[in-house]
Amino acid sequence: MKIQAAEVFVLDMPIIRPHQLAMHTITEQAIVVACVRDTDGAEGWAEVATIGGASYGESTPEAIKVNIDRYISPLIIGKEPIAFGKIMDDVARQVRGNHFAKAVIESAIVDLAARQRGIPAYELFGGKIHDSLPVAWTLASGDTGKDIEEAHEMLEKRRHNIFKLKIGKGDAQKNVEHVLAIKQAVGDSARLTVDVNQAWDEDTANRCIPALEEGGVSMIEQPLPAWDHEGMARLTSRYRVPILADEAATSVQEVFKIAKHRAGNSIALKVCKAGGLTDTKKAAAIAEAAGLGLYGGTMIESSLGTAVCAQIYATIPALQFGTELFGPLLFKDTLTTNDIKYENFEIVIPDGPGFGMEVDRDKVKKYARSGN
Ligand code: MUC
Ligand code: MG
Numbered sequence: 001m002k003i004q005a006a007e008v009f010v011l012d013m014p015i016i017r018p019h020q021l022a023m024h025t026i027t028e029q030a031i032v033v034a035c036v037r038d039t040d041g042a043e044g045w046a047e048v049a050t051i052g053g054a055s056y057g058e059s060t061p062e063a064i065k066v067n068i069d070r071y072i073s074p075l076i077i078g079k080e081p082i083a084f085g086k087i088m089d090d091v092a093r094q095v096r097g098n099h100f101a102k103a104v105i106e107s108a109i110v111d112l113a114a115r116q117r118g119i120p121a122y123e124l125f126g127g128k129i130h131d132s133l134p135v136a137w138t139l140a141s142g143d144t145g146k147d148i149e150e151a152h153e154m155l156e157k158r159r160h161n162i163f164k165l166k167i168g169k170g171d172a173q174k175n176v177e178h179v180l181a182i183k184q185a186v187g188d189s190a191r192l193t194v195d196v197n198q199a200w201d202e203d204t205a206n207r208c209i210p211a212l213e214e215g216g217v218s219m220i221e222q223p224l225p226a227w228d229h230e231g232m233a234r235l236t237s238r239y240r241v242p243i244l245a246d247e248a249a250t251s252v253q254e255v256f257k258i259a260k261h262r263a264g265n266s267i268a269l270k271v272c273k274a275g276g277l278t279d280t281k282k283a284a285a286i287a288e289a290a291g292l293g294l295y296g297g298t299m300i301e302s303s304l305g306t307a308v309c310a311q312i313y314a315t316i317p318a319l320q321f322g323t324e325l326f327g328p329l330l331f332k333d334t335l336t337t338n339d340i341k342y343e344n345f346e347i348v349i350p351d352g353p354g355f356g357m358e359v360d361r362d363k364v365k366k367y368a369r370s371g372n
Contacts, residue, residue: 031049032050038081088102107308112354140165223235229257243266267292295324296309311356
């Protein structure tokens, strides 16, 4: 059955507490949801999330919707969903960049193709290797006491024993003290990583990393601006602690450059950054071939987008740093009638059909911006 229609919605979803990054504090999360429908009325759904409008990355929710409606949808109508490889190759020839828009459309088409066959989407990517994957939680309330309380609560519930701290905002030295206080509070019961979100220069990095390394932090994410490959390469060779490229790893080609210049010794995968599921697999293959560690990243998607990421990450042999697919746990509400399961510090990979999530259209309507 061929694709007959595509709809795109921009939604603002409430979250349980403010989530502070270097460039923006999230108080409600903007997501983009796409639905493709075939001539029989079957639907495929997918989601990408964005952070802080244009402050985190170039793809804004508004631009994603407009570019799909105007430039991408006309290229997919009338096509067979199972030919998603050819469809996205055709799209790539006519639409430059726009990775988030391509990611949500490819994922929705894959959901539909898998549902038409009654199989999980991961079966279209070689099948799943993992039934569940480790999942980190980001402590980003902006308050040391609250973060420590949150960490203890997560450990008690056996929900998370890996914590990522957002330390790109404010005084670097105070942030290091904040990390060390949390590390001291959780001891060996948890692994701690930090995400600087590009906020340091090399000097600041050289002042802060030794103390973090000494204090037992197990990974430093994007300490320098995305463009600073040379600085990232120097940090990577200078320190034992793994240096992870996130904002720098925005495409298959950028992952290759990072690997070539050793501008980081590990990579955060994100389906939205790569421009889709197919290219996420390519990025992972390049990293694997170059001996880079892999992390299953998030842009803080709700249950639908988290299922998309979880299913593709489950097909990748080794994710040395686990995942951070905690998004649904930060949202106050859900768009799906079923939930993602978390148990024993891991996210359980949802099973099909499609990405295994059932969308509630009334919820989509409830949170969609007017004019959608
Ligand atoms: C990022 O930079 O990794 C992922 C988790 C989180 O707290 O923020 C995001 C974005
Ligand atoms: Mg990051």
